[in-house]
Amino acid sequence: MSRPDAERPPDLTASNLTIAYGNEIIVDDLALSIPGQAFTALIGPNGSGKSTILRALAGLLNVGNGAVMLDGQSIARLGVKDLARRIGMLAQGPVPPEGLTVLDLVKQGRYPHRSLFGRWRREDDDACEEALHLTNMEELRNRALESLSGGQRQRAWIAMALAQETPILLLDEPTTFLDLAHQIEVMELIADLVDRRGKTIVAVLHDLNQAARYADYMVMLKAGSILAKGDPNEVMTASMIERVFGVVGNIVPDPVTGTPLCIPLAPRRDRARNRTGNMLRSDNSGGHLT
Amino acid sequence: MIAILTSLILTIVALLMASLSIGDVPLSWRDITAALLHTGYAPQTETIVLDLRLPRALLALLVGMGLGAAGALVQTVMRNPLAEPGILGINAGAALFVTVLIVAFPAVSIAFLPWAGFAGASATAALVYALSWRQGTSSLRVILIGIGVGSVVGAGTTVLMAFGDIRYVQRAMIWLAGSVHDGDWHRVRTLLLWIAPPLALACMFWRELDLIRLGDQTARALGQRVEHARGMAIVLCTLIAGAVVAFAGLIGFVGLVAPHIARFIAGPGHSRLLPVAALTGGVLVMAADLLGRTIVAPAQLPAGLVAALIGAPFFGWLLWRRRHVPA
Numbered sequence A: 001m002s003r004p005d006a007e008r009p010p011d012l013t014a015s016n017l018t019i020a021y022g023n024e025i026i027v028d029d030l031a032l033s034i035p036g037q038a039f040t041a042l043i044g045p046n047g048s049g050k051s052t053i054l055r056a057l058a059g060l061l062n063v064g065n066g067a068v069m070l071d072g073q074s075i076a077r078l079g080v081k082d083l084a085r086r087i088g089m090l091a092q093g094p095v096p097p098e099g100l101t102v103l104d105l106v107k108q109g110r111y112p113h114r115s116l117f118g119r120w121r122r123e124d125d126d127a128c129e130e131a132l133h134l135t136n137m138e139e140l141r142n143r144a145l146e147s148l149s150g151g152q153r154q155r156a157w158i159a160m161a162l163a164q165e166t167p168i169l170l171l172d173e174p175t176t177f178l179d180l181a182h183q184i185e186v187m188e189l190i191a192d193l194v195d196r197r198g199k200t201i202v203a204v205l206h207d208l209n210q211a212a213r214y215a216d217y218m219v220m221l222k223a224g225s226i227l228a229k230g231d232p233n234e235v236m237t238a239s240m241i242e243r244v245f246g247v248v249g250n251i252v253p254d255p256v257t258g259t260p261l262c263i264p265l266a267p268r269r270d271r272a273r274n275r276t277g278n279m280l281r282s283d284n285s286g287g288h289l290t
Numbered sequence B: 001m002i003a004i005l006t007s008l009i010l011t012i013v014a015l016l017m018a019s020l021s022i023g024d025v026p027l028s029w030r031d032i033t034a035a036l037l038h039t040g041y042a043p044q045t046e047t048i049v050l051d052l053r054l055p056r057a058l059l060a061l062l063v064g065m066g067l068g069a070a071g072a073l074v075q076t077v078m079r080n081p082l083a084e085p086g087i088l089g090i091n092a093g094a095a096l097f098v099t100v101l102i103v104a105f106p107a108v109s110i111a112f113l114p115w116a117g118f119a120g121a122s123a124t125a126a127l128v129y130a131l132s133w134r135q136g137t138s139s140l141r142v143i144l145i146g147i148g149v150g151s152v153v154g155a156g157t158t159v160l161m162a163f164g165d166i167r168y169v170q171r172a173m174i175w176l177a178g179s180v181h182d183g184d185w186h187r188v189r190t191l192l193l194w195i196a197p198p199l200a201l202a203c204m205f206w207r208e209l210d211l212i213r214l215g216d217q218t219a220r221a222l223g224q225r226v227e228h229a230r231g232m233a234i235v236l237c238t239l240i241a242g243a244v245v246a247f248a249g250l251i252g253f254v255g256l257v258a259p260h261i262a263r264f265i266a267g268p269g270h271s272r273l274l275p276v277a278a279l280t281g282g283v284l285v286m287a288a289d290l291l292g293r294t295i296v297a298p299a300q301l302p303a304g305l306v307a308a309l310i311g312a313p314f315f316g317w318l319l320w321r322r323r324h325v326p327a
Helices: A050-057 A080-084 A102-108 A122-134 A150-163 A180-197 A208-214 A238-245 A267-272 A276-282 B002-021 B029-036 B043-078 B090-104 B110-131 B139-163 B166-177 B185-204 B206-212 B216-221 B226-248 B254-266 B270-294 B303-321
Strands: A012-021 A024-034 A039-043 A065-070 A087-090 A168-172 A200-204 A217-222 A225-230 A249-253 A260-264
Touching: A012 A050, A024 A050, A024 A065, A024 A225, A039 A050, A039 A180, A039 A208, A050 A087, A050 A168, A050 A200, A080 A087, A087 A150, A087 B216, A102 A122, A102 A150, A122 A150, A122 A180, A150 A168, A150 A180, A180 A200, A180 A208, A208 A260, A217 A238, A225 A238, A238 A249, B002 B029, B002 B043, B002 B270, B029 B043, B043 B139, B043 B185, B043 B206, B043 B226, B043 B254, B043 B270, B090 B110, B090 B139, B090 B166, B090 B226, B110 B139, B110 B226, B139 B166, B185 B206, B185 B226, B185 B270, B206 B216, B206 B226, B206 B270, B216 B226, B254 B270, B254 B303, B270 B303
Parallel strands: A039 A200, A039 A217, A087 A168, A168 A200
Antiparallel strands: A012 A024, A012 A065, A217 A225, A249 A260
């Protein structure tokens, strides 16, 4: 787990990627290079292909055209176990089997590091301990998963993925279904893993403002194509939000972090009774928020 | 774990002793010991113990172990706590082939019945698996197709039952009821040789089973070849359950209930779950057979019937206990 920051960052790149389910093309000729040891957020409306792209990056999909390359090698050519030692992936809302404890689950993360009948080793224990520690799950290790709150359960799954000790971690909507406090907790954990552990993390996120606040790199998707990518400050503009989500909004600096904050204008309420909306629209500086 | 295994084995030994002693001719401990030691001073007792009661009890044990382990396998792979080996079409297929043999070819020796049963079980399971394959398969698809194929095959059996010669149909019905009453050493030996290798293999692959139950995506992301693991578990399950059905007919509920009892006492990890489920299944079928041949003696209820009588209320309890678990 304690990979030195100096280690060469992994290079995960998709080129000419085309993915279709049946005749329906989900992702069309996509090119994306994931910055190493940084936090990338995939943003886009429902059905924009975010999760599909994430699964393709994890090597879980048969891609029709193009390739996903890891350090210059096509991941389709890598063995499943070899790949699982380099890229970890957490699916959206996984359902745990009944009766499983947190520790039982975290231990599964060691699977790719063990041979078919290999014994449980000291380093397996160490990796599990560290994963429990990082996710603050040490106290809850012997609790059954179904007895945990949604936030704790999500942390348990992340702990399992951390025990996998992969330099790259892909998370599909890690904050969906969590309340605000738990969302922040998970986002902080992700930022921490990137800053202090040198992990490369890609997450599909729904909350634009959270993504802008925490991500180093932002990818805006619509209908399987990338409309913008780069620093959240450059990507998150009012015109881009309108193009991608069809929502008219104002972008103001987050009063806490200075990152872009999207304030959608609510057309109906706006017209009916909220005159301050006009004020917001005419003044894009955000100064009125203070 | 040692305590769990010891108590299960002690229960089995107790049931075995009870099975040897209880019956039309009640036998004392001394009679049984003498017979087991081959002292030869009471040949009639020796026949009762060694040729009738002991093989029957051992066959019940093996049948139960097979059903318990196969049930645990199928529940894990299907990720469905209400699954049992029959979901793969194993029971329906065995029933059809055996009924065809008995009703349509009454001249064929009954020695072929187990083979017909096993062939039917394997063929149907293979058909279910093949039909659910579409660039890989999924647990839900296997379950749905298993139910569909099971109904069609079951309809075939019903047609034969409805139009066949009544004497033969009755023989088929007796076989279908599921019983170990015709247990002899030949059957015990054959079944043991048949199910021991797949049982051992299943126990050795506990790690794959622990992983696949997390779901296809998660297991794959952790480096498992999910299709291989699922295919292997289904093959092992078919071998075990098919052999059991071939020798004992249709004994329901044990494959469903034994894994639940095992999970309750040994937890969800397969290194413990599989052996405990097997032994629990053994206890259940031995007890069912013992009950079946004593409660209405001299008439005998088939073990399959007794297992269903015990199993049905348990099934209800299981559903009731899970009433708050969202499907």
